[in-house]
Amino acid sequence: MSLKDLEELTSNAKQIQDDVLKEILTLNANTEYLHRFLHGSSDKELFKKNVPVVSYDDVKSYIERTANGGEPSDVISGKPITGFFLSSGTSGGKQKIFPINNKFFEDMTFIFALRSQIIFRHIKDVQEGKAITFFFVKPQSTTPSGLPVSNMLTGFLMSDYFKNRPSNRFTSPDEVTLCQENKQAMYCHLLCGLVQRDEVVSLAAAFASSLVGAITFLENYWKEMCSNIRSGHVSEWISDLSCRDSVSIILGGPNSELAELIEEECKKKSWKGIITRLWPKTKFIQTVVTGQNAQYIPILEFYSNKLPLISTAYGSSETIFGVNVNPLCKPEDVSYTFMPTMSYFEFLLADEGNNGEIVDLVNVKLGSYYEPLVTNYSGLHRYRMGDILQVTGFYNSAPQFRFVHRKSAVLSVSVEMTTEEDILKALNHAKLVLKPSHLILMGFTCYADISTHPAHYVFYWELKATNINDTVKLDEKMLVDCCCVMEESFCSLYREFRKKNGSIGALEIRVVAQGTFDSLMEFFISQGASVSQYKTPICINSSEALAVLEKSVIAHFFSDKSPPVGSKIQY
Incomplete structure (x- = not known):
């Protein structure tokens, strides 16, 4: 594929859609599901008039x-179903299964090739290099x-579309990528990357x-990896034989010079x-740094000396949506250009006063907020995604969207509604207070604690010192200030209820021990989530997940003053 395809597809978006x-509709009009509404017709206007907008339960x-x-x-798809994707369950709270066929893998292959071409256009001399x-x-x-039944990435990696790809630019052999023991795979990914640095x-x-x-x-395994590189032998606990054999070939024998070089960097005071x-x-x-993953931007900038963080594509278990045609933009400016061949896209206006208006892909309006509806090739028709997007521009005739938040990720203890976007903005303001302390926020999540009176917001924070061997010293005044700054960032209704009538209590930060968010990830993986698709939930709804956090709390801090009721504080 070439960038010429991008121009052609985006220039003819309406006709392609x-x-x-x-x-x-021609494929699916006689399925049991669609026949109730279309009676065998493939007419677009009849589809829009008769086929209902649905959610998963429908x-x-x-x-x-x-x-x-x-x-x-x-029953649901005119094309044979070849498998099912399992959603991660960490965004919306419940795992769902979605039917798929080979069209999805063809789309993934196309998007992977397209995003590579876009990167090659913007970043020189990367075509021949390798990626960890x-x-x-x-x-x-x-x-x-x-x-x-698998998650989306597992399904693709285990398909012939991945195995028969035209080129391999990974430092890891496929035996490592396909290793089903995640700890062994992680170790070998890093070891192969270090050897081919x-x-x-x-x-x-x-x-x-x-x-x-x-x-x-x-951080935990570099010494052992250096020992492997020095000796030319993989650690004995790597028991997956195909993985072990393929990594041994990459090691290629002892290399004490490389081991010493890596040791020299890793043992320095700061990482x-x-x-x-x-x-x-x-x-x-x-990597994706939009939505709930935006919280990791400062950490990745710290570890990478502010290398470009590229969110290349927007996709889900239901469909692939599009690509970022401006990969070097700032993470907060990422927009995705929708590809009209992936699925049929409609948009439900999400602005206040919405009258149920639904528009086609090419008819969305600049600046407006929408929830996408997906009609795909494997049985979903006018399916509500639950994502809220804002139109930021157009690439030829194809609109570009900024991911705003998940509809389900909302905090509320009264009548106020605090969205994912509100939470991330408040967190960014708090990080400015945290910055002089030489502490990094490694992970956070939150929930609405309605067991107290008045009910209040609780944020769990895992903190780490920027210097490797330093202990985390908690400054009470600074963390109380963080609570206050976050409250000042929330909407006027929150601040009014917090200050005037006391129906919202003081925001609380609960600091948890290091490694807690690894334990949270392990909990969700034990419930069926995958390492590759795991996203730390911004809002926790599971009592079992809360229990994982609660047992690791080491300190509590509360806002000590009500936020001003006027306009939001500017930073």
Whole structure:
């Protein structure tokens, strides 16, 4: 594929979208689900008039009938279902399964190739270099009908589309990427990356949280990796034989000079810039830093000496949406250009006073907020995504969207509504207060504690000293100030209820022990989430997950004054 494809697709977005809908309806009009509304027709206007907007619960029974066997794909899809994707469950709180077919993998292959071409256009001399990719697979399960169930990345990595890709720019052999024991895979990803340090031009992971986790893992295991490099032998606990054999080939025998060089960097007082110190030719980091992953931007900038953080694509278990055609923009300015071939896209106006207006892809308006509705090739029709996006511009005739927040990620203890975007902005203001302390916020989450009177917001923070061997010293005044600054950042309704009638209590920060957010990730993985797709939830709804956090709390801090009721504090 070439950038010419990008120009052609975005210049003909309306016609392509009409053709996509026609093709989907022609394939699916006689499925049990769609026949109720269309009676075999593939007419666009009839589709818009008769087919309802749905959420997961509305179509869950159709999906489960296909998954559980005994009923063919055409209950919901005219194209044979080849498997199911399992959503992570860390954004919306519950795992869901979605039917898929090979069209999804074809789209992923196309998007991967397109984003590479876009990067090559903007960053010189990376075509021949290699990427350390922190990709992980989770063992697949099967439905009663015998079809595979996996997360999106596992499904792709275990498909022929990945195995037969035209080129391999990863430092890790496929045996490592496909290793189903995540600790062994992480160790070998890092070991292979260190051995090939002179060829590394980028680091990549699906989400920023995975990259931060990789650096934390390296802090704990660099001495052992240096021992492996010095001896030319992989640690005995790497028991996956195919993984072990392929990494041994990359090690290629003893290399004491390289081991000493890595040791010299890793034993320094601070790990600031450790990525560029260990991999000096690295030009960028490729990972999602939008939405809830925005919290990891300062940590990655600290570790990388502010290398470009590139969010290349926007996708989900339901569909691929689009790509970032301006990869070197600031993380807060990331927008995704929707690709009209992926699915049929409609948009439900999300602004206040919404009258149920739904518009096509090319008819969205600059600056407006929308929730996307997806009609895809595997059985979803006018499916509500639950994401809120803002139109930021157009690339030819294809609109560009900024991810704003998940509808489900909302804090509320009264009638106020504090969104994911509000929370992240408040957190950024608090980090300015935290900065002089030489502490890094490694992870956070929050929940609305309604067991107290008045109810209040609780934020769990895991803090780490910027110098490796320093202990975390908690300054009470500074952390109380962080509580106050966050409250000052929230909406006027929150501040009014907090100050005037006392129906919202003082915001609380609970500092947890180091490693707590690793334990939280392990909890969600034990519940079915995957390492590759894991995203630390901004808001916690699970009592079991809260219990993981609560047992590690080491200190409590509360806002000591009510926020001003006037306009928000400016920073």
